[in-house]
Amino acid sequence: MGYSIKLPTENRTLETYELKGTPSAFSSSGGFSSRTAYSAAHVVADPLSSSHPVLGGDIDWERTLHYRRHLWSLGFGVAEAMDTAQRGMGLTWESAQELIKQSSVEAKRAGGLIASGAGTDHLDLSVEHSLDDIVRAYAEQCEFVESQDSGIILMASRALAKSAKRPEDYLQVYSQILGQTARPVILHWLGPMFDPALQGYWGEEDYDRAMDICLDMIHKNEAKVDGIKISLLDKDKEIKMRRLLPESVRMYTGDDFNYPELIAGDEQGYSHALLGIFDAIAPAAAHALRALDHQDLETYKRVLEPTVELSRHIFQTPTYAYKTGIVFMAYLNGHQSHFKMIGGAEGTRSIQHLTKLFKLMDEANLIQDQELAIKRMDKVLQLAGIEQEVHA
Numbered sequence: 001m002g003y004s005i006k007l008p009t010e011n012r013t014l015e016t017y018e019l020k021g022t023p024s025a026f027s028s029s030g031g032f033s034s035r036t037a038y039s040a041a042h043v044v045a046d047p048l049s050s051s052h053p054v055l056g057g058d059i060d061w062e063r064t065l066h067y068r069r070h071l072w073s074l075g076f077g078v079a080e081a082m083d084t085a086q087r088g089m090g091l092t093w094e095s096a097q098e099l100i101k102q103s104s105v106e107a108k109r110a111g112g113l114i115a116s117g118a119g120t121d122h123l124d125l126s127v128e129h130s131l132d133d134i135v136r137a138y139a140e141q142c143e144f145v146e147s148q149d150s151g152i153i154l155m156a157s158r159a160l161a162k163s164a165k166r167p168e169d170y171l172q173v174y175s176q177i178l179g180q181t182a183r184p185v186i187l188h189w190l191g192p193m194f195d196p197a198l199q200g201y202w203g204e205e206d207y208d209r210a211m212d213i214c215l216d217m218i219h220k221n222e223a224k225v226d227g228i229k230i231s232l233l234d235k236d237k238e239i240k241m242r243r244l245l246p247e248s249v250r251m252y253t254g255d256d257f258n259y260p261e262l263i264a265g266d267e268q269g270y271s272h273a274l275l276g277i278f279d280a281i282a283p284a285a286a287h288a289l290r291a292l293d294h295q296d297l298e299t300y301k302r303v304l305e306p307t308v309e310l311s312r313h314i315f316q317t318p319t320y321a322y323k324t325g326i327v328f329m330a331y332l333n334g335h336q337s338h339f340k341m342i343g344g345a346e347g348t349r350s351i352q353h354l355t356k357l358f359k360l361m362d363e364a365n366l367i368q369d370q371e372l373a374i375k376r377m378d379k380v381l382q383l384a385g386i387e388q389e390v391h392a
Contacts, residue, residue: 006388025365026287031075034293038077039278040084047338057342074286077113084276090343093122104148115151118142120159128163138177152185158197167203167213184226191232193319222246229254229274256315260304277311280329306364321348332373351384
């Protein structure tokens, strides 16, 4: 007999759910070569910290680094101190510096790939800043990231979105920063569904015109751009931009809704990946990417297709709350001992949302230890007043 658990339904009754997934369905080690794939990685909060969680809270450094070692072992690069790590939503620049520093040391030990977010989030957003101040802020963070021997992911800037008056302001700031970096960087165009403060980025509300501005900047600075990650949740926009990039510049998909199709590509090209969802589905994604190395599209699709509904659920509106689902899955799978987050973000999703996520995890074969996951799901349900006997 398999494991079962009583879960709440949408009409407030309880139903018995029997787990149907296959634990350890995916190979657990080995890299892949046909695509470069970064996983944006979450941070593990210190549950015993006396710091006020709403004001940020402290990080459990050992468990946080342990998870990065897990990602490197599967072949992923780590995209550090990004929005998946609650950058700007609980993770301050001061904490991000320590995170980048420690992760960069671990990357060297593991022989793993790392690129870290550099932005302007240490600027006071209650006032507008001059473009020169924004350039200096970017430069400060870029210099720190490079000093740790990490690649740079040039994050979109809330300060720039607030202060820029025209598209040329974006071109000026980005061109100046790219002129100062030692190595090519990964640009990051983050849509307002992830961060409402970035509405109208590149100085245009219309995405096609904004894309033209961004592409113009990339073509003018081609030698300093490794690639661009776009997180717009629109596959057609990504494909269009991918086909217009210089040949030397990579497209890193940030589309957590359509990643299997975009990574697989078409007759005119494909996307690499820099995805938050890879944090949650790392074993399945690594298995699929290894299959892609061997042109085994059947296995690639079979493994990834069940993860798409899960990802769309995690990233549903409000999209910025997706970090809660990422951490919830890490908790259920034993990568951390608790379901706490910096900034108290564990409270941003309902018990109904988490219940459906539990089912989708099972259907995608992403529950690694069914007994452990059942016990931990039961604890979460108890906090919602749902008592039951768990049995096998």
